[in-house]
Amino acid sequence: MGDMNEQEGQLVEFLAEMQEDEALELAKRMLLEEGAAPLRVLELCRNAMDIVGKRFEEGEYFLPELVLAGEMLETIGAIAKPLIKHAPGEEPKKLGKVLIGTVHGDLHDIGKNIVAFMLDINGFEVRDIGIDVPVNSFIDEINTWQPDVVGLSGFLTLAFDSMKETIAAFEQQGMRGKFKVMIGGGQIDETVRAYTGADAFGVNAVEAVNLCKAWMGEAA
Amino acid sequence: MSDLVQTPEAKVAYDARWKRILDCVALKQADRMPVIMYATYWLAKYGGISYKELMYDYEKTKEIAERAVLEFEPDACISLVGASALGRVFEATGYKQLQWPGHGVGDNQPYQYLDREYMKAEEYAELIADPTGFYLNKYLPRIFGAFEGFENFPVFPGMFYFRAITGLRPLANKEFRKALQKVLDAADEVDVYMTHVGLWNKRIGALGFPLINGSASGAPYDVLADYFRGATGMMKDLFRHKEQLLEAIDMMRRNLVRMTIANAKATGNPIVFIPIHWAPDAFMSPKQFETFWWPSFRQMMLDLIDADLIPMPLWESDCTKRLEIIKDVPPGKCIYWFERTDIVKAYEVLGDRVALRGNLSPSMMTTGTPADVDAAVKRLVDEVWNKGGSLMLDTAFGIPDETPIDNVRAMFDSARKYAG
Structure with missing residues (x-):
C-alpha cells in the first residue's frame, strides 16, 4: 500500500473509518469523473477491508462495522464492476x-x-x-x-x-x-x-x- | 374444580420452592440450590408427540407438561404450555414473523423467526411521532395477516368537530370490515389459548410448583432491532440514524415499561423474563453498547424494580466483557440468566449484586452423556453454590429440543446430589 497517492490513501481511510458519505462520494468521483481504473479502486477497497478485519480481530471493530463496510463495498462494487474492461490476466487470482x-x-x-x-x-x-x-x-x-x-x-x-x-x-x-x-x-x-x-x-x-x-x- | 385447589401439603411445598427463588434474588443462600425447568419442543420428545401436535393440541400439551413437572420436580418452571401451544393463535392472527410446523417448516421442526425489515429506516420519524398510528396503519398489517385492511384506519389526533365525524368513514370500508372480523376471530382464539395456559399454570400451582416468571418483555434496543428494523438494518442505523435511533429507543422503553408493569401486575408474579439478544460481546463495541444499548435497558430495569418487579434478563451468547457494565444495578433486585458467559466468571463479578441462573451448555446437553452433565453440575456447585453464590441451576436457554431425557434426569439428580 506504500505506493498509494494522497487521494487513494484518503479513500482507504474514509472506508476504514466508517465515513460512509465521504467514502462513497470520493469513490464515485474517482470512478465516474476522474476515470480512475476500476480494478485499482476495488483493490483500495480490499486494502480498507484488511484494516477493518484487523481492527475486528483486535477488538476495536465489531459486527456493525463489518456490516457497514460490506454495504459500502457493495455500493462501490456496483459502480466499478461495469467499468472493468477485461484484459487477459487482469482478473485477480482467487485464493480458493x-x-x-x-x-x-x-x-x-x-x-x-x-x-x-x-x-x-x-x-x-x-x-x-x-x-x-x-x-x-x-x-x-x-x-x-x-x-x-x-x-x-x-x-x-x-x-x-x-x-x-x-x-x-x-x-x-x-x-x-x-x-x-x-x-x-x-x-x-x-x-x-x-x-x-x-x-x-x-x-x-x-x-x-x-x-x-x-x-x-x-x-x- | 378441585384439581385447581392447593392442598395444605402442596401449599407447604409451593411456599418452600418460592422462598428458594426469592432467597436467591435477595442474595441469601437458600436451603438448597433451586433448579428451574424451561422447555418448549423438548416436551414433544419427552411426551412422544410431534412438534406440531405440541403446538396445536392444548389437552395433550397440558398433560405432557404436567407429567414433566411431576417427574422432575423443579423448584420453578416456565409456563410450559404458554411457551409451546401457540400454533392456533399464530394461525388465527396470520402471524408473519415466524415459520412454524405446518407453516414453512416440517412437523418436527421448531418455529423460526424471519429476520426482515418490518420497518424502514425512513419510518423512524413516523414511529416516534405517533407510535399508535404507526402500529395500526403499518406495523400490525405487516406482521399479522389478520390486520391487512387496517392500512386506512383513521388517524384520530388532529380530528375535531365535523372532521371527527367524517373521519370515521374508513371504518365503513368493506376490506376494513373483513379485517376487523378476522382480528375479532383471532382475539377469540387468543382468549381460548390464554384460558388453557391459565388453567395449566393454576394446576401446576395447585400441585405445589410456582412459575419462575409470570410475564416477559424485551430490551428497548432489541425490540427495535429484532422486530422492526431487522439485524443488518439496525447495525447500519448505528452509523446512519444515530439520533432517531436513540429517540426511538427512548420511546420504546417508555412503552415497554408501561406494558410490562401492567402484564406483570395482572399475573401476580413479580419476576419478568427478558431475553436479551443484542448485548453479546461481539455484537457491538463497548462504546456503542454504552451509548445505544445499556442506558435504556438499565433505566427499564430500574423502572420495573420501582414497581416492585424483579427483572430477569437472559443474557444470550457470550457477554463476559459486559459484566462490569451490567453490574450497575441495585443489589438483590434482579436475576441474571446467562447463556454462554461462564457463570463462574459471572459470579466473581456479579456475586454481590444479582442472583444467577444457568447454564449447562446446549452442546453438552444434546451430545454429552449423563456423566458429562453430572460433572458440569458439580463444577457449578463447587465453584458458585458452595462459595455462597445465589445460583438457580438451569440450561443455557432452556432444555435444547434434542436433549436425551437421561441428560435432563442427570441435571436434576446431580443438583440434588451436590446441592441439597
Whole structure:
C-alpha cells in the first residue's frame, strides 16, 4: 500500500473509518469523473477491508462495522464492476473456492451471509447455496463445483445433527478428503465440532477467513 | 374444580420452592440450590408427540407438561404450555414473523423467526411521532395477516368537530370490515389459548410448583432491532440514524415499561423474563453498547424494580466483557440468566449484586452423556453454590429440543446430589 497517492490513501481511510458519505462520494468521483481504473479502486477497497478485519480481530471493530463496510463495498462494487474492461490476466487470482450454506432444518442466514461476504472480499470465490440446504444439494454442488472448503452454518441446536449427517454423507460418497469442512453458528463449540466430524469451527467471520487462508497456505 | 385447589401439603411445598427463588434474588443462600425447568419442543420428545401436535393440541400439551413437572420436580418452571401451544393463535392472527410446523417448516421442526425489515429506516420519524398510528396503519398489517385492511384506519389526533365525524368513514370500508372480523376471530382464539395456559399454570400451582416468571418483555434496543428494523438494518442505523435511533429507543422503553408493569401486575408474579439478544460481546463495541444499548435497558430495569418487579434478563451468547457494565444495578433486585458467559466468571463479578441462573451448555446437553452433565453440575456447585453464590441451576436457554431425557434426569439428580 506504500505506493498509494494522497487521494487513494484518503479513500482507504474514509472506508476504514466508517465515513460512509465521504467514502462513497470520493469513490464515485474517482470512478465516474476522474476515470480512475476500476480494478485499482476495488483493490483500495480490499486494502480498507484488511484494516477493518484487523481492527475486528483486535477488538476495536465489531459486527456493525463489518456490516457497514460490506454495504459500502457493495455500493462501490456496483459502480466499478461495469467499468472493468477485461484484459487477459487482469482478473485477480482467487485464493480458493468456498461452498457455504445453512444445513437442513435451519433457516438462519445472518451469520452465514457475513461469512460469505468476508470470504469474498478476502479473495475467495464463494458459492452460497442458501438456507435449509438438503444433504444431496451439498453433494451435487461439491461434485460439479469442486470447492476447496465447505462451510456449514447453523444457529439452532437441531443443526448439530444436520451437520453430522451432512459430513457423514461426504464420507459415504468418498469425497470427504477432497476438501476441508468448517462449521459455525451461535451454538457451535469444540464439543459440536468433535460431534459432527468437521475439521474446524469458527466463532466469527474473520475466523472463517483465517481458517480458509491457512488451509490454502496463505498467511492469515 | 378441585384439581385447581392447593392442598395444605402442596401449599407447604409451593411456599418452600418460592422462598428458594426469592432467597436467591435477595442474595441469601437458600436451603438448597433451586433448579428451574424451561422447555418448549423438548416436551414433544419427552411426551412422544410431534412438534406440531405440541403446538396445536392444548389437552395433550397440558398433560405432557404436567407429567414433566411431576417427574422432575423443579423448584420453578416456565409456563410450559404458554411457551409451546401457540400454533392456533399464530394461525388465527396470520402471524408473519415466524415459520412454524405446518407453516414453512416440517412437523418436527421448531418455529423460526424471519429476520426482515418490518420497518424502514425512513419510518423512524413516523414511529416516534405517533407510535399508535404507526402500529395500526403499518406495523400490525405487516406482521399479522389478520390486520391487512387496517392500512386506512383513521388517524384520530388532529380530528375535531365535523372532521371527527367524517373521519370515521374508513371504518365503513368493506376490506376494513373483513379485517376487523378476522382480528375479532383471532382475539377469540387468543382468549381460548390464554384460558388453557391459565388453567395449566393454576394446576401446576395447585400441585405445589410456582412459575419462575409470570410475564416477559424485551430490551428497548432489541425490540427495535429484532422486530422492526431487522439485524443488518439496525447495525447500519448505528452509523446512519444515530439520533432517531436513540429517540426511538427512548420511546420504546417508555412503552415497554408501561406494558410490562401492567402484564406483570395482572399475573401476580413479580419476576419478568427478558431475553436479551443484542448485548453479546461481539455484537457491538463497548462504546456503542454504552451509548445505544445499556442506558435504556438499565433505566427499564430500574423502572420495573420501582414497581416492585424483579427483572430477569437472559443474557444470550457470550457477554463476559459486559459484566462490569451490567453490574450497575441495585443489589438483590434482579436475576441474571446467562447463556454462554461462564457463570463462574459471572459470579466473581456479579456475586454481590444479582442472583444467577444457568447454564449447562446446549452442546453438552444434546451430545454429552449423563456423566458429562453430572460433572458440569458439580463444577457449578463447587465453584458458585458452595462459595455462597445465589445460583438457580438451569440450561443455557432452556432444555435444547434434542436433549436425551437421561441428560435432563442427570441435571436434576446431580443438583440434588451436590446441592441439597
